[in-house]
Amino acid sequence: MQASDFLRELIPFKTVSSESNKDISNCVATWLIKLGFDTECIDYFDENGINKSCVQSRKGPAGGCGLAYFCHTDVVPVTSWSFPKSGPWTPFVADGRIYGRGSCDMKGSLSCMLAAADALQSAVLKAPLYFIATADEEIGMIGAKQVREKSVIYREIVESQTRSIIGEPTRLEIVHAHKGGRAIRATSIGRAAHSSTGLGLSANIALIPFLREIGIIQSEMETLPEWHDARFSPPNPSLNIVIKDSNTALNITSAKSECMVYFRPMPGQNADGMVQRLKTLAESNGLQFELLFAGTPLFTDPDTPFIRELLELTSLSASRTVAYGTDGAVFTELRNIAVFGPGDIAQAHTDDEWIELDQLEKGTALYQQAIHRWCC
Numbered sequence: 001m002q003a004s005d006f007l008r009e010l011i012p013f014k015t016v017s018s019e020s021n022k023d024i025s026n027c028v029a030t031w032l033i034k035l036g037f038d039t040e041c042i043d044y045f046d047e048n049g050i051n052k053s054c055v056q057s058r059k060g061p062a063g064g065c066g067l068a069y070f071c072h073t074d075v076v077p078v079t080s081w082s083f084p085k086s087g088p089w090t091p092f093v094a095d096g097r098i099y100g101r102g103s104c105d106m107k108g109s110l111s112c113m114l115a116a117a118d119a120l121q122s123a124v125l126k127a128p129l130y131f132i133a134t135a136d137e138e139i140g141m142i143g144a145k146q147v148r149e150k151s152v153i154y155r156e157i158v159e160s161q162t163r164s165i166i167g168e169p170t171r172l173e174i175v176h177a178h179k180g181g182r183a184i185r186a187t188s189i190g191r192a193a194h195s196s197t198g199l200g201l202s203a204n205i206a207l208i209p210f211l212r213e214i215g216i217i218q219s220e221m222e223t224l225p226e227w228h229d230a231r232f233s234p235p236n237p238s239l240n241i242v243i244k245d246s247n248t249a250l251n252i253t254s255a256k257s258e259c260m261v262y263f264r265p266m267p268g269q270n271a272d273g274m275v276q277r278l279k280t281l282a283e284s285n286g287l288q289f290e291l292l293f294a295g296t297p298l299f300t301d302p303d304t305p306f307i308r309e310l311l312e313l314t315s316l317s318a319s320r321t322v323a324y325g326t327d328g329a330v331f332t333e334l335r336n337i338a339v340f341g342p343g344d345i346a347q348a349h350t351d352d353e354w355i356e357l358d359q360l361e362k363g364t365a366l367y368q369q370a371i372h373r374w375c376c
Contacts, residue, residue: 060125072137109167169343200253295329
């Protein structure tokens with residue numbers, strides 16, 4: 001099967017992170033078994049009781065360096081879809097593209113690796129080829145954490161320091177580093193009452209001192225050298241806030257107000273120190289504090305043999321960095337790791353998501369070359 005054939009089969013699975021991905025995991029596992037992989041699924045229930053599943057598999061001898069491929073099967077929700085010829089869950093080919101939710105992020109990449117493994121099905125592997133597909137990457141990389149904690153296959157990869165590819169869309173350029181992430185929530189508790197009575201206590205007012213300090217922190221991140229890294233664009237942690245007010249009417253004082261803060265630290269920056277500063281700031285203003293997410297920046301020295309070999313494989317002169325994150329923020333024990341996949345990140349999470357057929361063909365060919373180079 002070609003990558004486009006696999007992708008046509010994968011797009012119809014409605015794997016929005018709020019729903020189960022069990023069916024697509026079973027499908028991928030079945031394909032891998034037919035291709036000669038030893039395959040198991042790691043099942044778990046998310047915080048809402050939804051059954052999720054991660055696929056772990058290996059073909060070839062255990063141990064040895066070989067090659068590991070990582071992807072995720074969940075996709076972001078569809079808020080709108082204007083492409084007139086098909087819906088988000090119906091793959092459609094037009095103008096050299098395949099349209100459908102997840103086509104770019106990242107069922108297209110998954111399809112390329114499946115097609116590459118299919119093309120080399122009869123090859124004798126002298127080193128292992130690993131294949132891991134996670135759930136819930138889009139909502140905190142929860143599936144990757146399950147793999148890290150429970151997967152025997154992942155332990156093999158760590159012990160051998162296997163060459164590892166995260167197949168997120170990079171237009172098949174080599175990414176040796178990406179930003180991490182920290183997300184916190186500060187909650188102010190007030191008392192609801194009719195504003196004319198004077199009996200209420202506004203949660204919003206109590207949040208103001210915290211917000212004022214967040215403005216100072218944002219300014220520091222934009223100007224201080226310790227928060228600047230010219231290897232990335234933008235070269236700062238891109239702090240963002242979201243405010244959620246539970247109020248229902250203008251004449252009622254707010255009983256609860258939340259501020260979520262998210263920033264993207266780069267390698268070597270004191271992200272944990274900033275989280276502690278935010279915690280101290282919140283608690284000193286009488287706010288509840290919660291750490292929502294902590295992801296480590298991915299960094300592989302661009303001069304390492306693995307990165308140089310990938311550049312040789314792709315006929316590129318240099319690797320690069322990106323501002324977004326991947327499951328690599330969880331797989332921090334891996335030292336020979338790069339992000340390398342078909343499609344353009346600009347199409348990820350968009351209305352009318354698509355991937356170019358040319359990227360699928362090139363991605364399959366390059367993944368085949370990688371397997372042949374490091375496993376055969």
